[in-house]
Amino acid sequence: MELIELSAKTRENKGKGAARKLRNTNGIPAIMYGAKTDPVMLSLETVELDRIIRENGTSGLFFSLRIEGGSERIVMLKDLQMDTFGLKYLHADLQEIDMDTMVTVTVPVETEGVSAGVKEGGILQVIRRELDVLCKPANTPEAIVLDISELNIGDAIHVEDIDLGDDVEIPYEVNFTVITIIPPTASEEEETEEEVLDELGEEEAAEAPADEE
Known part of the structure; x- marks a missing residue:
């Protein structure tokens, strides 16, 4: 398992308006939760997450999450929502994990x-x-x-x-x-059969005697 470094900031404002404003400033609304963790609202940098996704895809991603002004957490990417065209990140779910617990x-x-x-x-x-x-x-x-x-x-x-x-x-x-x-x-089978028939037709034409004048 590779831990990828990821930075985050806490956020207090919630709702569609706050999320839209965050995205307009190149941020991504996110939430971190876990069995022993109260949900924490976060914001991620679009450029940083986009680079990680381009290099690693979205499956099986584990992060060493550095929260500004807080401690470092080990989390996994549980869900990543994108717009209809797959061009813009809308929201990320991060699950804090225990290294000794099955996930x-x-x-x-x-x-x-x-x-x-x-x-x-x-x-x-x-x-x-x-x-x-x-x-x-x-x-x-x-x-x-x-x-x-x-x-x-x-x-x-x-x-x-x-x-x-x-x-x-x-x-x-x-x-x-x-x-x-x-x-x-x-x-494909029909196409192959047509090719064989075409070849046979060409061979028959080549073997046929020329018309006498």
């Missing part, structure tokens, strides 16, 4: 290798690009990397097939599909 973290899914089924024309379909894991903060994986090299067309990796060790659990009630290799689409 639920969203982790990206990545693949490694080239599927045998893809080599035969199949299509790799990632059904779940993120998964929730339950673990202590220090054991949080940066990504769930799945080897797909042995997957043939029609094969799949389900959630119960994924083993992250004794320290990390993926909670689930239904054994849902995470990754699968599907057959080529009908349009």
